[in-house]
Amino acid sequence: MIFVTVGTQLPFERLVAAVDNWSSSKSPKPEVLAQVGAGSLDYGNLRTVRTLDGAQYSAAIADAELIIAHAGTGSILTALDLGIPVIVMPRDDRRGEHRDDHQIQTARQLEKMGLVSIAWSEKELPLLIDDKLRQPRGARTKRKRGTELVDYLRSYLRDVLSGDR
Amino acid sequence: MDLGPLVSTVVRCDVLAISSPGGHWVELTRLFPAFEGRSVEYATTDAGRVTDVPGGRLHVLADANKRTPLRLVVCGWQVLRLVLRFRPRVIVTTGAAPGLLALLCGQMVGARCVWLDIFGLVDRMTLSGRMAKPFADLYLVQWPHLARPNGPHYRGSLL
Numbered sequence: 001m002i003f004v005t006v007g008t009q010l011p012f013e014r015l016v017a018a019v020d021n022w023s024s025s026k027s028p029k030p031e032v033l034a035q036v037g038a039g040s041l042d043y044g045n046l047r048t049v050r051t052l053d054g055a056q057y058s059a060a061i062a063d064a065e066l067i068i069a070h071a072g073t074g075s076i077l078t079a080l081d082l083g084i085p086v087i088v089m090p091r092d093d094r095r096g097e098h099r100d101d102h103q104i105q106t107a108r109q110l111e112k113m114g115l116v117s118i119a120w121s122e123k124e125l126p127l128l129i130d131d132k133l134r135q136p137r138g139a140r141t142k143r144k145r146g147t148e149l150v151d152y153l154r155s156y157l158r159d160v161l162s163g164d165r
Numbered sequence: 166m167d168l169g170p171l172v173s174t175v176v177r178c179d180v181l182a183i184s185s186p187g188g189h190w191v192e193l194t195r196l197f198p199a200f201e202g203r204s205v206e207y208a209t210t211d212a213g214r215v216t217d218v219p220g221g222r223l224h225v226l227a228d229a230n231k232r233t234p235l236r237l238v239v240c241g242w243q244v245l246r247l248v249l250r251f252r253p254r255v256i257v258t259t260g261a262a263p264g265l266l267a268l269l270c271g272q273m274v275g276a277r278c279v280w281l282d283i284f285g286l287v288d289r290m291t292l293s294g295r296m297a298k299p300f301a302d303l304y305l306v307q308w309p310h311l312a313r314p315n316g317p318h319y320r321g322s323l324l
């Protein structure tokens with residue numbers, strides 16, 4: 001299953017429509033679940049939902065062979081931590097998809113770090129999807145990142161809480 | 166400051182973990198392993214996130230941001246009640262508005278306040294993050310180039 005997620009706040013039709021369009025050209029029709037937030041639910045080639053609660057989100061993620069997301073930190077972190085292939089398409093503030101252009105900057109940085117594949121426009125998306133799906137599906141490797149930060153916070157708490165009782 | 170009459174009973178906790186939903190919350194959940202062995206209260210504005218929380222108890226706040234001033238007041242009131250009821254020794258947040266409100270309230274009751282700015286902004290801190298500076302005892306960013314000698318500091322990233 002392909003899981004599309006664009007956050008819950010603002011619509012991102014350019015991304016969802018591009019995936020819908022890609023899906024329409026395929027036979028048999030691929031299984032796509034799109035979490036569209038404030039966007040339209042009306043797409044013929046996708047299963048759409050507004051939001052998913054924690055349990056539904058976990059279930060969707062567990063089934064996903066590919067995640068297609070806006071450049072939000074939640075989707076990206078989830079995909080990276082669970083080792084699920086991810087394509088990120090940043091929202092463009094000039095098209096009213098966001099209130100500033102920070103998703104484009106974030107995407108640029110993540111691409112530079114080699115962490116995710118970026119679709120810089122809806123035109124690049126279909127090829128990227130085909131490309132990702134063609135790659136052999138290896139076993140998911142959960143990564144252990146952010147440990148330096150978590151360790152630091154743990155020791156900070158130890159210091160603060162031991163002097164406090 | 167004596168704010169005792171606002172709440173009936175105080176049950177102190179070690180940590181209050183609080184944030185907006187979405188990416189802020191996902192990043193906050195990645196810090197939960199640091200809370201192991203501590204008594205923790207969790208709060209966000211999306212009731213659906215209850216399954217993310219160890220023990221399954223989540224305090225659900227009014228969803229507020231800078232564009233919803235009225236709900237911001239409601240959220241602030243809820244956060245104040247929460248802070249007075251649990252008198253957390255440490256407050257940990259990844260923003261945005263609920264986190265900022267929690268640090269404000271936390272400073273009033275002498276809690277240690279931890280701000281971790283999300284990695285979603287690359288060229289500057291989030292607005293709430295910039296506003297949180299005077300209220301944060303531990304003030305962190307996730308990009309080394311955003312760190313400054315007097316804070317914010319860089320102590321690693323979730324990426």
